[in-house]
Amino acid sequence: MRLYLQSLHRLRELPLAALLPGHGAAMLDPRNEIDRVIAHRSRREDKVVDALRREGAASLDALLPRVYDDTPAALHGLARYSLLAHLQKLVEEERADADGVTWIWRER
Numbered sequence: 001m002r003l004y005l006q007s008l009h010r011l012r013e014l015p016l017a018a019l020l021p022g023h024g025a026a027m028l029d030p031r032n033e034i035d036r037v038i039a040h041r042s043r044r045e046d047k048v049v050d051a052l053r054r055e056g057a058a059s060l061d062a063l064l065p066r067v068y069d070d071t072p073a074a075l076h077g078l079a080r081y082s083l084l085a086h087l088q089k090l091v092e093e094e095r096a097d098a099d100g101v102t103w104i105w106r107e108r
Helices: 002-010 030-053 060-067 073-092
Strands: 057-059 096-098 104-106
Touching: 002 057, 002 073, 002 104, 030 060, 030 073, 030 104, 060 073, 060 096, 060 104, 073 104
Parallel strands: none
Antiparallel strands: 057 104, 096 104
């Protein structure tokens, strides 16, 4: 997630006329689309941090329904990968730890 967000910030600085994703329609307003995705990921990370702070320590499966309470349960299998990426980002930033199964919030 950290590298993904870094890439989005770098893309945002380029003089792009459009984004042409591997699926879906061309995105003719690239800066706004990039800003939308960055904002979405930031809001999701806020939910991850909030859930982990409240629990102190929790498994991915315990965090998933809390963090993705606004997402249909049928999509939680996919959402699990995004949650994992957010948690790994928090570990890279030394804001959380992991012991294999459990994710642990590190108070600052």
